[in-house]
Amino acid sequence: MSRWIERLLAAAGALGFAACQTSGAPQPATLAQATPQAMDALKSVLAEAMGRTRIDLGPGDLTRDTVVTVLPLPIGPHEGNSVSMPMRFDVLIHGGRCYLRREGSDALLELRGVSCRAVVGVDGIGRPAL
Numbered sequence: 289m290s291r292w293i294e295r296l297l298a299a300a301g302a303l304g305f306a307a308c309q310t311s312g313a314p315q316p317a318t319l320a321q322a323t324p325q326a327m328d329a330l331k332s333v334l335a336e337a338m339g340r341t342r343i344d345l346g347p348g349d350l351t352r353d354t355v356v357t358v359l360p361l362p363i364g365p366h367e368g369n370s371v372s373m374p375m376r377f378d379v380l381i382h383g384g385r386c387y388l389r390r391e392g393s394d395a396l397l398e399l400r401g402v403s404c405r406a407v408v409g410v411d412g413i414g415r416p417a418l
Contacts, residue, residue: 312382317381326402338358358377378391380396
């Protein structure tokens, strides 16, 4: 009888672990491909979310990095210094769809027509952990 209970508990634990892996929380992701079409779609979503027409991305490889950095607008000819900081957006996958989430926000911005792949471990700078 105790072996049966051990097996039942082991099966229940495995099912619980599997349920956690497929639960409703978005997972860190990278772009499947950084094609010109994917990058245009990404910049379009960012431009709309930020209310800007020009989007300049920071350095990085979005097929490896889980964070997109949007650089501040360049300063004008009559400005000396700017206190603007880059904005960071996490790349996420949820329900098979690719999203962006602004750092410090819970709102998800869907990247329509862009494929992502989930990343299991992520370090502090948005790269898959080794």
